[in-house]
Amino acid sequence: MPTYHYRCKSCGYDFTEHQSFDDEPITVCPECHEQQVRKVFSAVPIEFKGSGFYRTDKK
Structure with missing residues (x-):
């Protein structure tokens, strides 16, 4: 269930x-x-793990 x-x-x-x-x-x-509640949206963290990202990518 989402939070x-x-x-x-x-x-x-x-x-x-x-x-x-x-x-x-x-x-x-x-x-x-009071009926003043709103959802708070935030950025979802992204983490790239393992080899093959950025430095080792083929150009």
Whole structure:
């Protein structure tokens, strides 16, 4: 199950939730109970391992 990061625009509370793809996004803050919660998107880290990347590639 994917983990989603949420932040409340009203109080600034940050939290993460494990949700299925079929679940509705969370819209109500568990701290202040306002409907100001939005998903926080961030870059996914990519790590290339092994030989054959960049320096050893054929030109």
